[in-house]
Amino acid sequence: DTGVSQDPRHKITKRGQNVTFRCDPISEHNRLYWYRQTLGQGPEFLTYFQNEAQLEKSRLLSDRFSAERPKGSFSTLEIQRTEQGDSAMYLCASSLSGTGSSLTQYFGPGTRLLVL
């Protein structure tokens, strides 16, 4: 296992279309996180899973966004009826369970979304 992978790396879509991104975490990691990063900003937390359970969702995650991790392995993030403001880098990270100093997340390369 070489790390967290994300697909696609780039996506261009027209406003109003739906898009789906996939994240494959490090195989033994039970936690998976989604972040959004816009130009000039740090990553903003969107949601995270422990195994297949979605434990927390940010207020940033509008009802057009949905994330799943059906078998506790890979995850998908879907954006419905995309808007230009959704243009960003979508980052996925995985980790083992833990808090504080024991929480080390490993990030994927991200999916860059451009909504025209």
Add this chain to the structure above:
Amino acid sequence: TQLLEQSPQFLSIQEGENLTVYCNSSSVFSSLQWYRQEPGEGPVLLVTVVTGGEVKKLKRLTFQFGDARKDSSLHITAAQPGDTGLYLCAGVDDKIIFGKGTRLHILP
């Protein structure tokens, strides 16, 4: 709302110079992490600091954690072009909250 403020936002210096960037938190986290991110890639963890007053060194990088565990600094000695990137600090509890980062550019 937990906030991490980083300064400066941008820094451009000549190769060989020293620099320090800062991170200040509005609250205390279980730990604080520093990441480096290159264009088109995800952030990569550099260090985790936990204890107030802690100092960690990673080659030419020195990380300090304030006694009150709300502020941290990253000092780079003899900067090199390969140090160019976005340096992010992050507060860690059950999830990670990132600052906006300091974009560093080292001129050869």
